[in-house]
Amino acid sequence: MIDIKYHIASLVAVFLALGIGLLMGTTLLGNDTLIDYQKQVTNRLETQLENLRQKNESVETMANELEMDLNIQTEFNNKVLPVLVHNKLENINLAVIETNGYRFSSTLIDTLELAEANITSITSFMHYSEDQLPGDLTQSLGWADNNTEYENLSSFVAAKIADAIITGEMENVDLLAQANIIQVSGTYGESLDGIILVGGSQDEDTARKESLDLPLLDTFKSHELAIYGVEETSAGYSYMEFYQKQRLTATVDNIDTVPGQLALVLSIDGQPGHYGVKSTAQRLLPELKTSQGGDGGA
Secondary structure, eight states: OOOHHHHHHHHHHHHHHHHHHHHHIIIIIOOHHHHHHHHHHHHHHHHHHHHHHHHHHHHHHHHHHHHHHHHHHHHHHHHHHHHHHTTTTTTOEEEEEEOSSSOOOTHHHHHHHHTTOEEEEEEEEOOOOGGGSOHHHHHHHTOOTTOOSSSSHHHHHHHHHHHHHHHOOOHHHHHHHHTTSEEEEEOSSOOOSEEEEEOOBSSGGGOOIIIIIHHHHHHHHHTTOEEEEEOOTTOSBOOHHHHHHTTOSEEESOTTSHHHHHHHHHHHTTOOOEESSSTTOSBSSOOOOOOSTTSSOO
């Protein structure tokens, strides 16, 4: 993309140089041909500068129009979404687990609550290395170096958290929260209808799908829970293909957007699939069914 300000500054510098050249040519050479040539160059540069000014104005106009369109779209989404999700998830208990380590948009929770879902707990795994886990903590958790059930300590920790979400046993949770390995809000141990797993990572080096997501999935699958794998549009390293290979109930790759959040609500409401805007998605949205009997149901 052209840097207009830099280009204009460059042209101004050229004008100054030409001015000096004209003065020197007149004073030292008295050469009319040289002076005429320099005037022609100056005229061409003036034309180019005018073209750039007009182009800059055109770009600014286009940017203003795009911003206006975005504001209109945002207002439309905010008005329509509550109508589309109204009562869709009434009496549905969901636990949200974030493994990407860089948080997720609060609008996800807002949308689930608009749909009348009951968010029993939100668990966030922080970025950490196994070296950060002190020996007394790992001993308290029951980890042994000769453990053969789990590939590594992180997988063991993830499985412990999944168990706690199901059973409500908080001892391990409290220890990990105090060590800033996880952050937790809500209540563990409540009856659940489904799990929302927020994955994706900034890059492949920080991906933790094998060490965190997989043991979480294995535990929840053993309890026959519906699992919905989601990530934000901007995720530099997508988990969607991994989630789909694990046969999750549904996946959504643009959960930071209104269409993505609507797709998740409709998936939980009985239209599972792989939704979003990335190559792994089957379509943007489930079918939008008309409500019958005025009860907001599908």
